[in-house]
Structures are given as structure tokens and as C-alpha cells.
Amino acid sequence: MADLRSKQVFTTGEVAQVCNVSQQTVIRCFDSGRLQGFRVPGSRFRRIPRDALIAFMKNNQIPLDQLDSGRKRVLVVDDDEAIVEMFTELLERDGRFEVRTASTGYDAGILTEQFRPDVILLDFKLPDINGNVVCRTIRSNPNYEHMRIIVISGVADPDEIRELAAAGADEFIKKPFDINAVIDRVAEMVKVA
Amino acid sequence: MSICIEEQSTDARSARERVELVLSRLDQLPTLPAVVNRLLAATTSEDSSVRDIVEIVESDASLTAMLLRMARRADLGVRADTVTVSRSVSLLGFTAVRNAVLAVKVFECFASPHGTPQTANECRSQWVHALAVACTADLLAQQVNQRERAGEAFVAGLLHDVGKMALYACMPKAYSRVMADAQEQGVCVCDAERKVFGIDHTIAGKHLGTRWDLPRALVECIWLHHQSWDSLPSSVVDPLLQRLVHTADGLVRLRGLGSSAYCSPEPGDQPEDDPLFTDEVVQHVMHDFPKRFDPIVEMFDLSGPGGEAVCSEALFEANRKLSQANARITEENRLLVSRVRVLEALHRFHGMLHGRESVSDVCAACVLCLRGLLSSDGMLLYLGDRRGRAVHAAVMQPQREEADRLYVEIGDLSEVTMVCRGAGAGFTPATELDAKVWTRCGVGDPTRPRWRLVIPCGPDAVVVLVVATDESQIATLGCSNADLDGLASAFGAAIVSSRSRVESERTTEEVVDLNRRLRGAQGELLRMKSLSMIAAMASGAAHEMNNPLSVISGRAQMELARRDDPQLRESLQSIVDQTNRATGIVNDLMAFAKPNPPKPVRLLLGELLEKRRQHCEAALGLIPDQLAVSVADPETTIYADPIHVRDILDALITNAVEAADMDSIQVKINSPSRRSDETVRIVVEDNGSGMSRDVLAHALDPFFSHRPAGRGRGLGLSRAQRLTEINNGRLRIDSAPGHGTKVTLEFPAHA
Numbered sequence: 012m013a014d015l016r017s018k019q020v021f022t023t024g025e026v027a028q029v030c031n032v033s034q035q036t037v038i039r040c041f042d043s044g045r046l047q048g049f050r051v052p053g054s055r056f057r058r059i060p061r062d063a064l065i066a067f068m069k070n071n072q073i074p075l076d077q078l079d080s081g082r083k084r085v086l087v088v089d090d091d092e093a094i095v096e097m098f099t100e101l102l103e104r105d106g107r108f109e110v111r112t113a114s115t116g117y118d119a120g121i122l123t124e125q126f127r128p129d130v131i132l133l134d135f136k137l138p139d140i141n142g143n144v145v146c147r148t149i150r151s152n153p154n155y156e157h158m159r160i161i162v163i164s165g166v167a168d169p170d171e172i173r174e175l176a177a178a179g180a181d182e183f184i185k186k187p188f189d190i191n192a193v194i195d196r197v198a199e200m201v202k203v204a
Numbered sequence: 205m206s207i208c209i210e211e212q213s214t215d216a217r218s219a220r221e222r223v224e225l226v227l228s229r230l231d232q233l234p235t236l237p238a239v240v241n242r243l244l245a246a247t248t249s250e251d252s253s254v255r256d257i258v259e260i261v262e263s264d265a266s267l268t269a270m271l272l273r274m275a276r277r278a279d280l281g282v283r284a285d286t287v288t289v290s291r292s293v294s295l296l297g298f299t300a301v302r303n304a305v306l307a308v309k310v311f312e313c314f315a316s317p318h319g320t321p322q323t324a325n326e327c328r329s330q331w332v333h334a335l336a337v338a339c340t341a342d343l344l345a346q347q348v349n350q351r352e353r354a355g356e357a358f359v360a361g362l363l364h365d366v367g368k369m370a371l372y373a374c375m376p377k378a379y380s381r382v383m384a385d386a387q388e389q390g391v392c393v394c395d396a397e398r399k400v401f402g403i404d405h406t407i408a409g410k411h412l413g414t415r416w417d418l419p420r421a422l423v424e425c426i427w428l429h430h431q432s433w434d435s436l437p438s439s440v441v442d443p444l445l446q447r448l449v450h451t452a453d454g455l456v457r458l459r460g461l462g463s464s465a466y467c468s469p470e471p472g473d474q475p476e477d478d479p480l481f482t483d484e485v486v487q488h489v490m491h492d493f494p495k496r497f498d499p500i501v502e503m504f505d506l507s508g509p510g511g512e513a514v515c516s517e518a519l520f521e522a523n524r525k526l527s528q529a530n531a532r533i534t535e536e537n538r539l540l541v542s543r544v545r546v547l548e549a550l551h552r553f554h555g556m557l558h559g560r561e562s563v564s565d566v567c568a569a570c571v572l573c574l575r576g577l578l579s580s581d582g583m584l585l586y587l588g589d590r591r592g593r594a595v596h597a598a599v600m601q602p603q604r605e606e607a608d609r610l611y612v613e614i615g616d617l618s619e620v621t622m623v624c625r626g627a628g629a630g631f632t633p634a635t636e637l638d639a640k641v642w643t644r645c646g647v648g649d650p651t652r653p654r655w656r657l658v659i660p661c662g663p664d665a666v667v668v669l670v671v672a673t674d675e676s677q678i679a680t681l682g683c684s685n686a687d688l689d690g691l692a693s694a695f696g697a698a699i700v701s702s703r704s705r706v707e708s709e710r711t712t713e714e715v716v717d718l719n720r721r722l723r724g725a726q727g728e729l730l731r732m733k734s735l736s737m738i739a740a741m742a743s744g745a746a747h748e749m750n751n752p753l754s755v756i757s758g759r760a761q762m763e764l765a766r767r768d769d770p771q772l773r774e775s776l777q778s779i780v781d782q783t784n785r786a787t788g789i790v791n792d793l794m795a796f797a798k799p800n801p802p803k804p805v806r807l808l809l810g811e812l813l814e815k816r817r818q819h820c821e822a823a824l825g826l827i828p829d830q831l832a833v834s835v836a837d838p839e840t841t842i843y844a845d846p847i848h849v850r851d852i853l854d855a856l857i858t859n860a861v862e863a864a865d866m867d868s869i870q871v872k873i874n875s876p877s878r879r880s881d882e883t884v885r886i887v888v889e890d891n892g893s894g895m896s897r898d899v900l901a902h903a904l905d906p907f908f909s910h911r912p913a914g915r916g917r918g919l920g921l922s923r924a925q926r927l928t929e930i931n932n933g934r935l936r937i938d939s940a941p942g943h944g945t946k947v948t949l950e951f952p953a954h955a
Contacts, residue, residue, distance in 0.1 A: 091751045091755070093751070093752070093755040094751055094754060094755055094758075097754075097755055097758045097759060097762070100762070101758070101762060104762075136747075165746075165747050165750030165751070165754075165790075168798075168800075169800070186750045186751065186753070186754040186787075187750065187753050187754035187756075187757040187758065187783055187784070187787055188754065188757075188758070189761065190758050190761040190762060190765075191761070191765075
């Protein structure tokens with residue numbers, strides 16, 4: 012059961028389990044195209060990717076709690092270890108969040124795809140790439156439309172803030188910060204999502 | 205005639221003997237040279253060339269000489285030394301040559317070796333008469349459309365009385381008697397001749413002609429020239445020729461053509477109206493005669509006295525040429541003298557210059573130099589720039605030794621284009637512009653006639669020398685335009701070189717000044733760069749510090765949420781507070797390093813200063829009057845970012861208050877009246893102890909604080925200066941120990 016939360020590809024049986032329907036229904040949905048998926052090459056087995064499953068479930072108003080732990084997923088991106096550790100501890104201790112971390116823009120990109128965070132806490136100055144580029148890349152992908160981006164930075168240049176907003180950031184937090192304020196803001200954002 | 209017949213019958217034999225005698229005498233005359241015949245033949249023949257004639261002529265020395273002489277005399281524009289026989293022949297023409305040769309040769313025969321002046325005279329008269337008849341015959345022939353016979357007619361006319369000449373040559377005394385008889389007795393010459401000689405001149409002529417082998421027509425002419433046309437024997441070969449000669453002879457005698465001594469008409473010389481020669485023809489001939497006759501007479505040297513005349517004429521000519529040469533030399537000499545004067549003047553001029561004088565000096569030297577050449581009632585040399593409005597002027601008042609130097613404004617120099625066109629023309633009359641400058645410079649009497657000499661000075665400058673003097677003075681100066689041109693050029697060159705030297709000096713001065721300012725600017729730039737570098741460094745460091753500060757603050761906050769121990773909680777809170785403070789410093793540093801770009805607007809000065817006063821009074825806890833504001837004109841505006849200005853003023857006021865005398869704080873803010881349209885000044889003064897020179901030198905350095913007690917962040921003044929500068933303003937600190945400190949801000953008044 013616990014696997015389901017991190018599984019990326021499902022069999023028709025697993026889908027049936029998650030959706031609380033019979034396997035036959037799943038097969039029929041699969042064959043009719045209402046459930047997207049693929050066949051294992053060289054065999055007749057059907058496979059359903061996670062996002063297809065989620066989309067299907069959402070379309071048919073099937074509750075997602077079996078797939079989902081209910082916790083919001085937060086991706087923390089910062090190259091400073093101490094900051095990252097602090098955030099992770101802060102957010103996990105709160106209990107409402109599931110946290111993954113990345114220290115470079117590249118890792119951030121990969122994790123965004125894998126982890127599908129609801130909120131990204133993004134440090135502006137990353138070693139390999141600028142924060143606003145990351146913003147823009149994420150925003151350019153329609154699949155990530157629902158993700159909220161909060162940029163955290165030491166700089167308070169109004170021009171830069173404007174730039175970031177234009178690039179797609181939803182929020183801006185200055186370092187150092189009030190931790191409670193941060194938590195509240197994060198929670199607020201994901202409620203909307 | 206009756207007389208002769210009578211005599212003949214009684215004295216027939218003796219008469220015939222007498223005739224023989226005469227004829228034999230005639231035979232003794234030299235024969236006509238063969239050359240004459242040949243020449244006659246050649247010149248009348250159609251296929252002879254110049255070369256043939258030339259050959260014939262050159263075979264006889266005397267002929268050659270005569271021909272050459274004739275050519276020279278013919279005044280045909282031939283140079284005496286290049287005349288050759290062939291040229292003479294070409295120039296004179298066949299006909300003329302023939303006639304000349306014939307005449308000369310024939311008459312040469314009769315030249316007697318012991319000629320007396322009378323005989324010479326007589327010869328000449330005969331010549332003239334013969335020529336006259338020849339001309340007349342020629343003209344007659346032309347008039348009756350016998351042009352081609354005209355030449356022959358001429359010859360025939362020339363020789364018709366050869367008999368007379370022969371008789372006269374042989375027996376001059378006898379012939380003189382004949383002449384005398386004829387005149388006394390009023391008989392015609394022929395009769396008289398027959399009486400004395402037994403024959404008349406026509407027979408003699410015929411005889412001679414035959415002997416000479418002249419053409420038959422010619423001989424018959426000579427023989428029958430007294431016969432009228434209707435009584436000619438029918439055996440005559442050429443009746444026309446005879447008629448021509450006969451008529452010509454008659455005409456000459458009757459009308460006095462040629463006015464020879466021989467023209468007394470003879471009885472029997474009545475014009476028998478030859479139908480061929482109408483009155484009209486005769487009129488034409490009369491009309492044309494002088495034109496024809498005179499040149500020929502001249503050619504044969506018969507009109508003038510003779511050889512001596514030529515000689516004296518040559519002498520006269522030589523004299524004339526000599527005097528001409530003399531005049532020329534005198535003239536050249538005069539020019540040279542004046543040129544020497546000009547050159548001496550130039551030498552003096554160059555002596556006056558030593559290479560370092562100003563333009564005015566050169567102008568003065570020019571005027572002085574010219575004064576040495578020309579006396580006048582005042583001289584002025586002015587130099588103007590085409591683009592300018594003023595001129596340098598050097599004035600030589602009459603009776604003075606030194607030239608005055610002036611620099612006057614004339615106004616529009618647009619006449620300049622006209623002015624410059626005068627160069628090279630020597631002295632020309634002065635123009636309106638000259639008059640204007642003359643009056644402005646106050647030279648002598650402006651109404652005197654004035655001359656100007658344009659001095660070439662390049663395309664941009666105009667230099668004119670104006671002189672008040674008479675035309676006569678200019679004339680006595682005697683310089684040619686070329687000399688004046690040379691003088692003007694020398695002046696012009698000196699002026700040009702002095703101008704360019706002056707200009708280069710100005711340029712050098714400017715360069716030195718620019719250099720100095722450049723050093724200042726470089727120093728300034730260096731300071732700003734180092735400041736920027738510091739700022740950038742500070743900013744980078746600050747930025748880096750943010751992360752650890754965040755962690756410290758965050759962790760402390762997290763612990764704060766977990767711990768209950770009040771002491772621990774106090775500790776943790778302190779940590780959080782201090783990190784915030786540290787963050788404040790960091791932010792200040794970063795703001796200092798990279799202030800926000802200014803967004804300038806127009807700010808009312810009065811309002812601005814009053815607001816700041818109020819704010820600082822409150823913020824610093826001052827009592828009224830400790831902080832005083834006075835503005836000369838509250839409506840003045842400055843153009844700057846309001847937030848920056850606020851920060852600047854606050855920083856300055858804070859500093860001033862802190863520096864002021866603790867017992868009686870007195871800080872004054874004032875804005876004095878404007879010195880210029882471009883900037884507005886704001887001054888903040890305190891009555892503190894002032895700063896020593898060392899402190900003052902570092903007052904604007906970041907983090908520098910001399911305050912013994914208390915610690916400011918040390919960025920106040922530095923930041924204020926930086927903000928002022930990015931708003932296009934300036935900040936200056938004046939301070940001296942014991943005199944307090946005065947900070948002056950200067951902001952632009954408008955955009």
C-alpha cells in the first residue's frame with residue numbers, strides 16, 4: 012500500500028485496487044481510451060502511468076486519498092546545506108508537508124518532474140543557473156501549472172522582484188525570515204491548489 | 205615739213221649722207237645685251253618659271269644688284285639681309301621685273317661716261333616721260349579690255365622714244381639745238397630733228413630697234429608712234445599696240461601726266477578722236493594714272509633726289525632707333541631703382557621682426573615699413589577674420605614715429621568676399637569698409653582720398669592697408685604692381701606666421717589646462733572606482749552573510765518554538781534580535797553599494813527643507829530653534845529623487861546635530877540665492893568643533909568615524925555623497941577646527 016504513493020506505473024489490477032473498481036472495468040476503460048496507457052512491448056499486458064491514472068481518477072471524481080498521502084509536497088531548492096536542512100526539518104516537523112530537496116537548478120528540474128511538488132521554495136542564486144530561469148522553465152510547462160513557486164533571496168531589489176514576478180514566481184521571501192511566517196505562507200499557497 | 209621737202213630736193217645727196225652719218229653714229233651705241241632679249245622673251249612667254257627668270261637675271265651682275273635694290277625699295281616688308289634674287293622676282297612679279305630690266309638696260313646704253321648734271325637731268329626727264337607713257341598705255345589697254353596686251357603696251361610705251369634718247373646720247377649738243385629750235389620756231393620735234401639730222405627720232409628708234417632685234421611689233425610702235433590710227437600702213441603687224449602707244453603719248457603730253465619736263469605738248473598733238481578710246485576711257489585712265497605711276501617712279505628711284513637721300517634717311521632711321529633704345533633703358537632703370545627701394549624696405553621690415561611678436565606687432569611693422577616708402581596723411585592696416593566682428597588695427601597717424609595698435613569691433617565683416625578680390629592689383633581706391641574702419645580707428649581726416657593695398661593672407665583672413673595720400677604720391681613711389689605684390693606677399697606671410705604662432709600658443713595653453721583637469725578627473729574617477737569596488741565587495745560579502753544569518757535566525761526560532769525554559773527562551777530571542785540587526789547592517793552595506801536608481805522629480809525647496817526639519821527635530825529630540833531653516837526663495841525647485849534627498853538631508857542633519865556643541869546645539873540649514881541658473885545650493889552648518897585637516901580628508905570614507913564615544917555605522921556621509929552624485933549633484937565639506945563644519949549640496953535646478 013505504501014508503494015502506491017510512490018509508484019509510477021500501474022498494472023490494471025493495481026488501478027482497480029486504487030479506484031475501487033473491478034479489473035474488467037479498468038480493462039474496458041483502457042481499451043476504450045478513457046484511461047490512457049500503453050502495452051508492454053512484446054506482450055498483451057496493459058500498463059497505466061501514474062499521471063494518466065491520476066487524471067482518470069480526477070475526471071471521474073474518484074477520491075485520490077489512496078494514491079495520495081494527503082500531505083503537500085514541497086521542493087526546497089538551495090545550494091546552502093544548512094538552509095536546506097533547516098527547511099526540511101521545519102516543514103516535516105509541521106507534519107503537513109512532504110519535503111524533497113535539490114541543490115542545483117538541474118536537480119530541481121529532475122525532481123520537479125519526478126516528485127511533482129505542489130510548492131517549490133526556490134533560492135534565487137543557484138550555482139548553475141539563475142532562479143528566474145528555473146521559474147520560467149517551470150512555467151513554460153503546462154503540466155506544472157498548478158505548482159506554486161516561492162522565491163527566497165537575500166536581495167531586495169524591487170527591479171529584481173518585478174522580474175521574478177514576471178518570470179512566474181508567486182511569492183517572494185527575504186532572508187533571513189520569520190519561520191512561522193514562511194510556514195503560513197506555504198500552507199496558504201497549497202490550500203488554493 | 206615744207207622746209208624739209210625743199211631742202212631735200214636741193215641737198216638730197218648730202219641729206220642722205222647725213223642720215224647715214226647719223227645712223228652710223230647710232231650704230232656705235234652698245235648693243236642691247238642679249239640678256240634683255242632673253243628676259244623679254246622669258247617674261248612674256250607663258251611657260252617660263254621664276255627659276256628661268258632668276259637664272260637670266262643672275263647671269264648679269266648689274267641686273268642682280270638692280271633687282272635687289274628694287275625689291276628693298278619696293279617696301280614689301282622684306283628684310284634687307286634676306287632678299288635674294290628669287291625672292292625679289294617672286295615679290296615684284298614678272299611684269300615688273302621685265303619692265304624694270306628693260307628700262308634700266310635700255311637706258312644704261314645711253315648713259316654717257318662723262319655725264320653732266322644737265323645730261324643726268326635730261327635723262328631723268330626722258331625716263332619719267334617714258335614711264336608715264338608706258339603707264340598710260342598699260343591703263344588704256346586695260347580699259348579697252350585688252351588686259352593681256354597691257355604688259356606689251358607698257359614696254360612699247362617705255363621704249364617709244366628710244367630714238368630720242370639714242371640721238372641725244374650720241375649727239376647731245378646737236379640734239380639740244382634741235383630742242384631749242386623746236387621751241388623757238390614752234391615746230392614739232394620731228395621736223396626739227398629731220399632738219400638737223402636728216403631723220404627723226406622715230407626712224408632712229410626703228411633703226412635701233414631693228415639692230416637690237418626687238419620684236420617687230422615693238423619696232424613698228426617705235427617707228428609709227430606719231431601716226432594717227434587711220435593713217436597706219438596696212439602692213440603693220442599690231443595696229444592696236446601702236447594705237448595704244450600713240451594715244452598714250454598724246455595724253456601724256458596734253459594732260460601733263462607724269463609732269464615731266466618733257467611734256468610740253470607738240471603741235472599736231474591734237475587728240476584725233478580714236479573711236480577706241482572714248483572720253484570715258486580717257487577719264488578712267490586719268491583717274492587711275494597716279495596710282496599706277498607713282499609707285500613705279502618710286503621704284504626706279506626717280507622721284508627723289510638720289511643716293512644721298514637714302515643715306516641721310518638711313519642715318520635718320522638709325523638715330524630714331526637709338527633714341528628709342530635710350531628711352532627704354534631709362535625706363536627700365538627707373539623701374540629697377542624703385543624695385544631696389546622696395547627691397548630695402550622689405551629688408552628693414554624683416555629686421556623689425558624677431559619671430560615672437562604678436563599679430564598687432566607685425567601689423568605695426570608693416571605700417572612702419574610702408575611709411576618709409578610713401579609719405580601720407582595717415583596709414584592704417586587692419587586685419588580681420590572672415591567669421592569675426594573685430595579687427596586688429598595698426599594706425600600710423602601723420603607726423604608720428606610709432607604706430608598705434610588697436611583692437612576694435614567693426615561689426616559685420618561680410619564685405620570680406622569683395623575685399624579679398626583686390627589682391628595683386630596694386631593700389632586701388634578704398635572701399636566703404638575701409639572708410640568705416642578708418643573712422644572707427646580715428647585716423648587723420650577721413651575725407652582725404654584713400655588707397656588700399658590688399659595683402660593676401662589665406663582664405664579666412666582679410667588684411668588691408670589703407671593710405672590717405674594723393675595719386676601723385678603713389679605715382680612717385682613708382683613701384684610696378686609686381687613689386688607691390690611682392691611687398692604685400694611678404695607682409696601677408698609675416699602676418700600669417702604670427703597668427704598661426706599665436707594660435708598654437710593658445711592651443712598649447714588649452715592643452716595644459718585640459719591636462720590639469722584631466723588629472724583631476726582621473727583622480728576623481730579613481731576614487732569613485734575604488735569606492736565602487738569597495739561597495740561591490742561589501743555587497744558580495746553581505747549577500748553571502750545572509751545565508752548563515754538566516755540559518756542562525758531560523759534555528760533559533762525553531763528552538764524558541766520548542767523550549768519552555770524562560771532563560772533559554774530569552775537567550776534564543778536575543779540571538780534572533782541580533783541576527784536581525786546584523787541583517788540591518790548587511791542591508792545598509794548593500795544599499796550603499798548599489799543604491800536604487802534615482803527617479804528624479806521636481807521638488808519645492810521650501811517645503812522639502814521644512815519637512816526634514818520637522819522630522820529630524822522629532823527624531824533627534826531637539827528643541828525648537830536648535831535646528832533652523834532659511835530659504836532665500838522657497839519657490840525654487842530642485843530636480844532629484846525625493847527619497848534620496850530625504851536620506852541625504854537626514855544623514856547630514858543627524859551628523860550635524862551629533863557634531864554640534866553639546867551645550868548649545870545650533871544647526872542651520874539654508875539655501876542662499878542662486879549663483880547660476882543651473883544649480884541650487886543647500887548648506888547645512890553646525891557650531892561644533894570642526895574637523896582638522898586629517899579628519900576632513902577622510903570624512904567621506906565609509907565606516908570612518910572619529911567619534912571617540914559612540915559608534916555610528918560610519919556610512920552616513922559616504923552614502924549621502926553617493927546619493928548626491930547619482931542625482932547629478934555635488935557635495936562639499938568645509939571645516940576648520942573651532943569653526944564648525946559646513947556641508948554644501950548642489951543639485952540641478954531642472955532636468
